[in-house]
Amino acid sequence: xxxxxxxxxxxxxxxxxxxxxxxxxxxxxxxxxxxxxxxxxxxxxxxxxxxxxxxxxxxxxxxxxxxxxxxxxxxxxxxxxxxxxxxxxxxxxxxxxxxxxxxxxxxxxxxxxxxxxxxxxxxxxxxxxxxxxxxxxxxxxxxxxxxxxxxxxxxxxxxxxxxxxxxxxxxxxxxxxxxxxxxxxxxxxxxxxxxxxxxxxxxxxxxxxxxxxxxxxxxxxxxxxxxxxxxxxxxxxxxxxxxxxxxxxxxxxxxxxxxxxxxxxxxxxxxxxxxxxxxxxxxxxxxxxxxxxxxxxxxxxxxxxxxxxxxxxxxxxxxxxxxxxxxxxxxxxxxxxxxxxxxxxxxxxxxxxxxxxxxxxxxxxxxxxxxxxxxxxxxxxxxxxxxxxxxxxxxxxxxxxxxxxxxxxxxxxxxxxxxxxxxxxxxxxxxxxxxxxxxxxxxxxxxxxxxxxxxxxxxxxxxxxxxxxxxxxxxxxxxxxxxxxxxxxxxxxxxxxxxxxxxxxxxxxxxxxxxxxxxxxxxxxxxxxxxxxxxxxxxxxxxxxxxxxxxxxxxxxxxxxxxxxxxxxxxxxxxxxxxxxxx
Numbered sequence: 001x002x003x004x005x006x007x008x009x010x011x012x013x014x015x016x017x018x019x020x021x022x023x024x025x026x027x028x029x030x031x032x033x034x035x036x037x038x039x040x041x042x043x044x045x046x047x048x049x050x051x052x053x054x055x056x057x058x059x060x061x062x063x064x065x066x067x068x069x070x071x072x073x074x075x076x077x078x079x080x081x082x083x084x085x086x087x088x089x090x091x092x093x094x095x096x097x098x099x100x101x102x103x104x105x106x107x108x109x110x111x112x113x114x115x116x117x118x119x120x121x122x123x124x125x126x127x128x129x130x131x132x133x134x135x136x137x138x139x140x141x142x143x144x145x146x147x148x149x150x151x152x153x154x155x156x157x158x159x160x161x162x163x164x165x166x167x168x169x170x171x172x173x174x175x176x177x178x179x180x181x182x183x184x185x186x187x188x189x190x191x192x193x194x195x196x197x198x199x200x201x202x203x204x205x206x207x208x209x210x211x212x213x214x215x216x217x218x219x220x221x222x223x224x225x226x227x228x229x230x231x232x233x234x235x236x237x238x239x240x241x242x243x244x245x246x247x248x249x250x251x252x253x254x255x256x257x258x259x260x261x262x263x264x265x266x267x268x269x270x271x272x273x274x275x276x277x278x279x280x281x282x283x284x285x286x287x288x289x290x291x292x293x294x295x296x297x298x299x300x301x302x303x304x305x306x307x308x309x310x311x312x313x314x315x316x317x318x319x320x321x322x323x324x325x326x327x328x329x330x331x332x333x334x335x336x337x338x339x340x341x342x343x344x345x346x347x348x349x350x351x352x353x354x355x356x357x358x359x360x361x362x363x364x365x366x367x368x369x370x371x372x373x374x375x376x377x378x379x380x381x382x383x384x385x386x387x388x389x390x391x392x393x394x395x396x397x398x399x400x401x402x403x404x405x406x407x408x409x410x411x412x413x414x415x416x417x418x419x420x421x422x423x424x425x426x427x428x429x430x431x432x433x434x435x436x437x438x439x440x441x442x443x444x445x446x447x448x449x450x451x452x453x454x455x456x457x458x459x460x461x462x463x464x465x466x467x468x469x470x471x472x473x474x475x476x477x478x479x480x481x482x483x484x485x486x487x488x489x490x491x492x493x494x495x496x497x498x499x500x501x502x503x504x505x506x507x508x509x510x511x512x513x514x515x516x517x518x519x520x521x522x523x524x525x526x527x528x529x530x531x532x533x534x535x536x537x538x539x540x541x542x543x544x545x546x547x548x549x550x551x552x553x554x555x556x557x558x559x560x561x562x563x564x565x566x567x568x569x570x571x572x573x574x575x576x577x578x579x580x581x582x583x
Contacts, residue, residue, distance in 0.1 A: 001138060001438070002020065002021060002024075002139075002441050003140075003441045003442030004017055004138055004140035004141070005020070005141050005406075005446045007142070007144070007145075007409070009068065009145045010064075010065040010068040010069040010144070011071055011072040012072065013142060013144065014068065014070060014071060014075075014076070015072035015073075015075060016445075017076070017156075018072060018075065018076020018157075019076045021157065028079075028136065028157040030132070031132045031133070032157070035087055036086055036090065039090055039093055039094065043097065044090075044094055044096070044097045049093060050089060052185050053089055060187065062191070062213055063187055063191055065191070066188070066190065066191040069194075070084055070088060073157060077157065084157075088158065088159060089188075092183065095183055095218050098179065105128030105176075105177070105253075105276075106125060106126060106128050106175070107126045107128070107176070107252075107280075108124065108125045108175070108176055108251070109124055109252070109283050109302070110123040110222055110223070110230040110245075110250050111248060111250075111287060112224065112228035112249075113228045113248040114247065114248045115247060115249045115291050115292065115294055116292075116294040117293050117295040120332075121224045121225065121226065121230070121329070121330045122294060122295075122328070123164075123222060123223075123328040123330065124302065124303060125164050125326045126312065126322045127323055127324045127326070128313050128320040128322050129323050131321060131323075133323060134323050134340075136155045136156040137153070137323060138153075139442075140153075141352075143409055143410075144198050146198075147197075148197065148198055148199070149167065150165050150167035150352070151165060152164065152193075152197070153165065153324065153337065160193065161190055161193035161197060163326070164193075164326050165193060165197050166335060167198070168352055168353060169200075169226065170225055170333055171196070171197065171203065171205075171206065171225045171226070172223070172328040173196055173197065173206070174221075174222050174326070175219050175220060175222070176222075176254055177218060177219050177254060178219050178220060178235075178255055178256055178265065179265070180265065180266060181264045181266055182217045182236030182238055182264040183216065183218055183236075186213070186216040187214065187215055187216055188216050193221065196209060202225045202227065202229060203223045203225045203230065206231075207231060207233065210240065215235040215236065216235070216237060217235050217236045217237040220232055220233065220234050220252040220256075224328070230245045230249070231243065232251075234256045234257075234258050240260065241261045241262075242258070243257065249287045249291075249294075251280055251284050251287070253276045253279045254272075254276040254279075255267075255273070278308075278309040282307075282309040283302065283311060286301075286302045286305060287302070290302075299327045300325075300338075300347065303325040304325075304341075322341055322342060323340070324340065325338040332351075333354055334349060334351050334352075335349070335352070337349075337350060352411075353411055387435060387436060387477040387479075387573075388436055388477065389434070389437045389440055389471060389472065389474055390433070390471075390474050390503075391432075391433040391434075391440065391469060391471050391472075392430060392431070392470040393430070393431040393433065393467050393470075394419065394429070395430075395431065395467045396428055396429075397429055400416075400428075400429040402450045403447060403467075406446050406449065406450045407433065407443070407446055407447075410442065412433050412435060412439075412446075413433070413434060414432065415431070415432040415530045415531070415539070415571075416429060417430040417528055417530050418430075418529075432503070432573075434477065434571065437473075440471055472575055476488075476490045476574035477489045478559075478570075478572040479570070480562055494576065495548065496547070496549045497548065498547070498548040499546075499547065499548070500546060500551055500574050500575065500576055500577055501543065501544070501545050501576075501577050502545075502574055503572065503573040504541070504542045504554075504558050504570065504571075504572045505539055505540070505571040506539060506540055506542065506558065506561075506569075506570045507539055507569060508529075508539055510561055510570075511542065515527060515542065517561070518542075518544060523554075524544070524545065525543070526543040527542055528540065528541040528542075528543070545577065551574055558572060
């Protein structure tokens with residue numbers, strides 16, 4: 001699954017989105033073609049209705065961000081803007097004719113305070129959608145030119161927040177579709193959700209915003225914030241329903257329950273009506289049974305629930321597939337995401353910097369770049385996150401500062417090494433980035449956006465630049481952090497006698513003692529002067545080639561020497577060596 005990194009104004013964010021999913025262009029074009037062809041067959045692709053909606057969005061300031069992002073995506077993917085607009089409006093056009101050929105399902109709930117263990121707020125969504133979207137699922141980190149940072153789950157080629165998201169203030173939001181009679185050319189849910197994440201700090205802010213704008217209708221929005229305030233807003237064009245928590249929890253599926261909108265429900269048949277009501281009741285029962293103890297584990301169980309009424313839905317037993325599950329923890333700014341059926345898949349954890357962390361990191365990155373020194377990186381990964389991959393990125397010196405700041409803003413910890421090489425022996429910078437395998441594509445997207453190709457004359461014009469990436473699996477990762485918190489994650493066991501390379505990043509003042517100790521033990525140590533990374537200051541990276549059975553003793557020695565400091569900090573990557581030869 002792709003991880004997108006977006007920043008700037010909304011056109012730029014759309015352009016970056018399109019470029020970062022460019023390899024999916026054939027699939028996106030096929031999906032657009034199939035959706036619009038189905039609309040044409042049913043008479044839903046009405047030019048008059050499309051023009052009315054387009055004029056409404058052009059005259060509505062709150063639709064501008066989505067429109068600009070859509071234009072950026074269209075331009076990057078070389079899709080006519082008018083055609084992408086038709087695709088984006090397809091759900092609305094189908095609803096107007098009650099012509100949906102495939103259901104847009106989804107089950108969303110939120111709980112907090114007395115309903116959850118230790119009162120932590122949780123918002124969770126099972127996304128039931130078209131099969132074509134299974135390979136098009138993406139996670140995006142967004143840093144808009146103005147507004148809060150946010151993370152969201154969406155689909156490649158779709159503007160706005162197309163499923164769910166959470167911002168740096170800890171406000172989480174997710175939607176469900178509802179077939180409804182109360183429709184009109186207002187703001188779509190994916191527009192509302194993006195605007196809310198960029199502008200609103202709390203559920204109360206979001207409710208005030210939704211009361212001030214004209215919605216398109218045909219859906220529910222579920223909200224939860226870091227303080228535990230939860231709500232459901234039922235969207236109509238002429239009316240809206242506002243649902244408050246029942247015993248500190250709320251549920252939404254694919255029908256309206258409020259007095260304002262329940263008569264606007266439209267169902268293709270009684271089976272559809274019974275199915276959404278049954279999922280609603282099942283989710284409510286499961287939350288009531290776990291009341292007072294709802295936590296991450298129980299949220300995963302709810303997402304994976306089968307039995308008479310399944311929340312984890314599979315074709316052909318159900319008329320839709322659950323293509324992903326998202327569990328948001330607003331107070332911790334964490335997203336647990338299952339890419340696939342929640343009954344069978346595993347969850348990846350993503351963390352969003354809080355507003356204060358993000359501002360501190362960004363300010364520090366700017367300060368270091370202005371001083372002409374590499375940025376010192378704030379640790380964005382949650383304590384205990386398993387690092388299983390090391391990326392070595394060689395970038396041009398002219399791109400280094402901007403790249404380091406961008407990686408900082410994206411939440412990556414980086415160690416910086418001045419290096420020389422490549423065409424003409426030019427000076428460059430090597431970045432060491434420890435991350436999870438699931439984060440590689442997001443880091444790659446940042447590097448692709450900030451590393452540029454340039455023409456030089458030497459003596460003929462030659463193009464150089466971009467970035468060179470080495471992606472290495474990590475056999476073992478150890479991090480000794482502040483307050484003596486230790487993370488020690490090992491991959492599969494290694495046979496005794498196998499060769500491994502240790503990269504130990506330590507404080508500069510500790511390096512001499514460590515080198516002396518390892519030399520006394522007859523190890524050969526290579527020392528590299530580096531900057532940044534987990535220690536937030538100038539440091540030293542030591543390279544040691546050893547047999548696998550001796551890694552533990554070296555790790556212990558690093559830990560012993562570094563713990564002498566008041567604030568011990570060290571990071572160790574252990575890589576497998578395929579071949580070692582002295583010439």
